[in-house]
Structure formats: structure tokens, C-alpha cells
Amino acid sequence: MVSLPKGLMVGKIFLFLAVAMLIICCAGNNGDQSAEGNDKQYLIGLAISMSSDTQFFISLQAGVEESAAQFNVDILTMYANEDPVVQSEQIIQMADSGINALLLNPVCDSVIPAVEEVSRRGIPVLTIDRNIHSSFAICHIASDNFAGGRMAGDYLVDALHRKGRIVEITGTEGSSAAFERGQGFREAISNYADIHIVSTICAEFSRDLAREEFRSLLEEDSDIDGVFAHNDDMILGAMEAARQVSSDGILFVGFDAIDEAINAVENGDLLATVAQRPTEMGRLGMETAIEYLSGKEIPDSIIVDLALILR
Numbered sequence: 001m002v003s004l005p006k007g008l009m010v011g012k013i014f015l016f017l018a019v020a021m022l023i024i025c026c027a028g029n030n031g032d033q034s035a036e037g038n039d040k041q042y043l044i045g046l047a048i049s050m051s052s053d054t055q056f057f058i059s060l061q062a063g064v065e066e067s068a069a070q071f072n073v074d075i076l077t078m079y080a081n082e083d084p085v086v087q088s089e090q091i092i093q094m095a096d097s098g099i100n101a102l103l104l105n106p107v108c109d110s111v112i113p114a115v116e117e118v119s120r121r122g123i124p125v126l127t128i129d130r131n132i133h134s135s136f137a138i139c140h141i142a143s144d145n146f147a148g149g150r151m152a153g154d155y156l157v158d159a160l161h162r163k164g165r166i167v168e169i170t171g172t173e174g175s176s177a178a179f180e181r182g183q184g185f186r187e188a189i190s191n192y193a194d195i196h197i198v199s200t201i202c203a204e205f206s207r208d209l210a211r212e213e214f215r216s217l218l219e220e221d222s223d224i225d226g227v228f229a230h231n232d233d234m235i236l237g238a239m240e241a242a243r244q245v246s247s248d249g250i251l252f253v254g255f256d257a258i259d260e261a262i263n264a265v266e267n268g269d270l271l272a273t274v275a276q277r278p279t280e281m282g283r284l285g286m287e288t289a290i291e292y293l294s295g296k297e298i299p300d301s302i303i304v305d306l307a308l309i310l311r
Contacts (some may be wrong), residue, residue: 040060044068044289045094045102046077048207049086049130049175055258056231057105057276059083060128063282064103070147082172082204084110091115095123102288106132108174114204124292127279128285131176138292141285141302148274148306149184152253155272155308156189156226159251163194164225167217169238171205171230178205181230181255198224206228210237211244218245226251232261232273255308265311275307 046064048057061077068075076094080087084107091114094102098231102118102125104111112134115125119136126139156166168185170259171178189195203210210229217226217239228237236256242250254261257275264270281304292298 004090014189033127041072041074042100042290043074043076043098044286045091045097045099045104046075047079047090047094047102047106048077048079048113049082049087049105049107049172051081052079052081054233055260056256056276059258060105060278062221063279064286066279067234067283067286067290071286072098073286073290080107081104082107082206084108089115091101091118094118095121099123101292103128103281103285103289104137106130106175108172108176109133110174112136117180124289125291126285126292127277128281129177129201139288139298139300139302141288141304143280143304143306145180145228146184148276149181149186149256150188151184151308152181152228152255152264152272152274153185153188155310156228156253157192157195159271160195160226162192162279165196165198165223166226166228167199167201167214167224167238168197169203169210169214169227170230171203171232173202173204175205178230185228202227205231205233207233207237209242210234212237214238215244218242218247222247224250226253228253230255232258234254235273236260236264239264247303257307265309266311271310273309275309277304277306280304286293 050057075196076099077096078090087107088111095118099232110160111134112132115134119125125137126156127137128141131140170182171283201213203213227238232254235252239252251271253271254273257273261270261273284302288298
């Protein structure tokens, strides 16, 4: 029997222990990676039609973020400021950034080519609040804008005792929200012979533009009994214009139920506003996207309940 030198024997023992520890550590790491694989993280794009300071979309984004935190999901958010060219570029940019799904609040149908391109790359697109006429959008999460328009029209007609001269302030031309809210509103008032829309102003969901356009209208024709605007920013702008030219007695109805509009209702300055629950829309949008990415079946559309906010 040949005996090994003491130093060599100790070295081999340490080598054996090091190899054993390496095997144990590798096995432990593999187990952790397997567990993490069951809790897959995603990057979800959120493309918003308007600006980052629009109250409705601040609430919608809050709902998305709340749900994303629960699912350990990252969000990439971009705002188009009502520019379809900008939003189309943003959609492609998000796809290039590696998003797994896109929650899209579209400016209008002009973004459809970009939607089709990212869909062909295998990125599912879900629309929120506004819709597009494209089969490439796999699910639409929104209020019933048509029903909301009818709700506003019915209430304004009753408040005017079925007689009066009305101004309608519309949102961005070509957007589903503007089309559906306007269609519902006009259908609601169409059965009353003494209710007339005397002017339609396109203010692109902008408070500043609504204020300027409505003020110009009042300076030419102050005989206005009621105003319906497709969102609260525009109705608040119209109310500011009425105060500027000291035009009293006009009944105003908005849409969205943002905080400032609710306060105006409580103060008696705003007759009513239609509440959409944007936070719930955002939450449902994120949850539905995660369900789809997890291999679950999702519905073609999800309707969020509306309510009329009155004093």
C-alpha cells in the first residue's frame, strides 16, 4: 500500500468537498428557476390616445398599474395626444421593445395598419374605452358609449321639459367614443319635435378648444338652453366660456365623471355627468391580457357598467 503525502491527501479532500457543494448549489438553483418559470413576468404596453394629465386616463392607468402590481408585470406607457400618426409609431415602437401584449386606447381607425402589423408578430391587442373596426383586436373593454349618450340625452330632454335649443360638443372625429356617444345622444332626442340641435362643435376632447369654440358661438347666438359634450373636459371648458360672456341659465351635461365634474355637479353648476369607471376598465384590461397570455379563453368584449351622476 502506497501512502499519500499528508498535504496531497488534504488537497483531495477539499477538492471533493468543493465539487460536492457545487453540485448541491447547482441543483438548488435549478429548482428556483423552475419555480420562477411558473410565475412568468410579462411586459405589457399601454397606448393612450390623449395626454398624461387627462383625469380620465390617469384613473384608467391607475387601474392598469394596480392590477399589474398583483401579477408582477411591467408596463410600458405612451401617450399620443390625439395624434394617430404618433400613436401608430408608438405601437410599432412598443412592439420593437418586446411587449407581450398591447392595451390600446386608440385615437381612431387610422392606427389599424400598425395594429395589424404588431398582431402579425404574435402580439395580442386589446382595446380599452375606444374601439377600432378591426378583427385584429381580440377583446374590447369599455362602457356602452351608445347607452351613455342615450342616458345623457334622455336626462337633458327631461330637464328642459322636452323643449329647447341644444349644442352638442363632439370628441375627436373618427374615434369610436365620439361616434357612439353622439349617436346615442341624438337618438334619445330625436323623438321630440321641440328639441333642436342648433350647432355641433368638434373640440377633439379638448377643454381649451371647447372653451374657445363655445365662446365664439355664444357671442353670435346666446339663445342656448342646453349643452351636451362627449367628455367632461369639454363640458367644463364650455361652462367656463358661458361664465366669461355672462351667459346664464344653460344646462350642461358631460361624460366621464372626473373629479372636477363631480364637484361641479355637487355645486349645482353641472346638471349631470355619465360615470364610466375608468379604473375598473384598466384593471379588467390588464387581467384579461394576463389571462390570454396564460392560455385562457377570453370574451370578445367586456362591458363596464355606467351610472348617471346627479346632484
